[in-house]
Amino acid sequence: MKPSPEFSLIQQYFHALTTRREDVIVGIGDDCAVLNNPQDTYTAVSIDTLVQDIHFFADVDPYRLGIKALAVNLSDLAAMGAQPAWFTLALTLPEINDDWLKQFSAGLAYIAKNHQIQLVGGDTTRGPLTITIQVHGHVAKHNILQRNAAESADLICVTGCLGDAAAGLQFRLGQLETGLLTDTDIEYLLQRLEMPTPRNQIGQQLIGKAHAAIDVSDGLLADLNHILNASDKGAKLDVSALPFSAALKKLPTEMATQLALTGGDDYELCFTATVDNVARLKHQFSDMIHVIGEITEDEGMYYQNAHGEWQAFSAIKAGYDHFA
């Protein structure tokens, strides 16, 4: 009936994650971590929890889970254009499973190294498997990407492909018709679900070029709706321009479209920018940037139906008010 103020477990398994950056004045092992912020920057922070059986399956590969736990948080930094710096880990475990901890920490170390982000503190407690990570990043003052800055006639863009993670989830739930997919396709979809790729490099390059940005975690319609609500704008979407992976293209188009619009868990970026700036970004990141629509002054989200008429999305999955 007492907290675990020390971090011996984390130190034992996560030591490789804890030593690198010069801006960490005091790392793990004291009451607080002490961190040196660069001048003329703000600190961007985000905290996310993954709970077993809610956010991941109990039998998920712990190496992949380590990657995902940090990836979903890095994705929030990407959506603000912030440069990753430090993270903390609050890990609740039902038991000390040496093999699980080794794999989980190896996955975490892999993605942390890729993003030059250092573990600076944490807490380990006993209980149902729950992983809470808080990330800290730096962003130059007056250069923040927010949700509320979309402007009329902005193009709406997304990075990467949409719907893969949702297809992977349907496969894991035994709900995906796999007749048209190869084993390689299925492994690809599972990887997109279990090891998403946060778009931090692109996110940082959006600063000064994009007006509004968000990461796609709840599903494109729900997340784009956040931008529209915060900016008091509307959108016309070109559903035929949604970017599908080779695997998703093998599914019926209607199913792939539904997955891409409402599936969630993609951790791609959705942003709005002027035509000129989109051209610059497409030049820089070539086939990673896809234009899928346009911001309108009038509120509401519309698409063109088979008859060429603009029609409101009738059932936007309101992921932004859910509790999961």
Place this chain on the structure above:
Amino acid sequence: MKPSPEFSLIQQYFHALTTRREDVIVGIGDDCAVLNNPQDTYTAVSIDTLVQDIHFFADVDPYRLGIKALAVNLSDLAAMGAQPAWFTLALTLPEINDDWLKQFSAGLAYIAKNHQIQLVGGDTTRGPLTITIQVHGHVAKHNILQRNAAESADLICVTGCLGDAAAGLQFRLGQLETGLLTDTDIEYLLQRLEMPTPRNQIGQQLIGKAHAAIDVSDGLLADLNHILNASDKGAKLDVSALPFSAALKKLPTEMATQLALTGGDDYELCFTATVDNVARLKHQFSDMIHVIGEITEDEGMYYQNAHGEWQAFSAIKAGYDHFA
């Protein structure tokens, strides 16, 4: 099977906690909070998790739980001498219980207001009741209180009283002989367990006066041992000088002593300082500062037995390596 990127629950119940400080550039409602650090300071951060049935009883008063969840984190800032600024809340709930959330958030709001600390972000997820809070504080550069700076001949001091929380826990477990205690005594002990008082005001005043500091969460011996190990020093304790509350004084001295030495959950500060600086601090905080021993060059922790001989503590409860 998707995270909750939005914070509608938190916004609904915790709104009063979210608006105040001018250094919060972007608060709750975007992908990240964006925070403005004061110049010439470091950021001190600490994260702690409370899990139901491990760290608190399922039937604990949710108002008190709200206070405790932030108090244990504020206590870590106190031990570094850092000034509280911001916190994030990752709340995993089995269900949305309106009454519970109102009381929990009211307790949290009460202690947050007292310490001028603002909620800037969070995540709500469904699952077994788990509360993770990360606090952020500011500390002037080159003025950090750490564990590794104890010096020989420093006096060892603690704030407040020790052992009360442990006695409260024993009462809750039905293991406390209450014959000598009044209802008021028992309510006092429960309050010390369920609503500890972080010593942030004293902690900030230790800067420049104390050498080493830690908060007493695992029990005095375990936590003092952290200072000794980090500083390569030893200690002689005057067990008769341990500060007991009026309630604890009614228990057999041997039991009170054991509770004070090993009980934990007190969230008082333990620090070391020169004789002169202890005199200054005692002048400033009068009866809140108690001298309980002295730092020695030789390692090990000793006390004087009934025959006046110095004897090593035979069984220091090694809370610092536990997993709970």
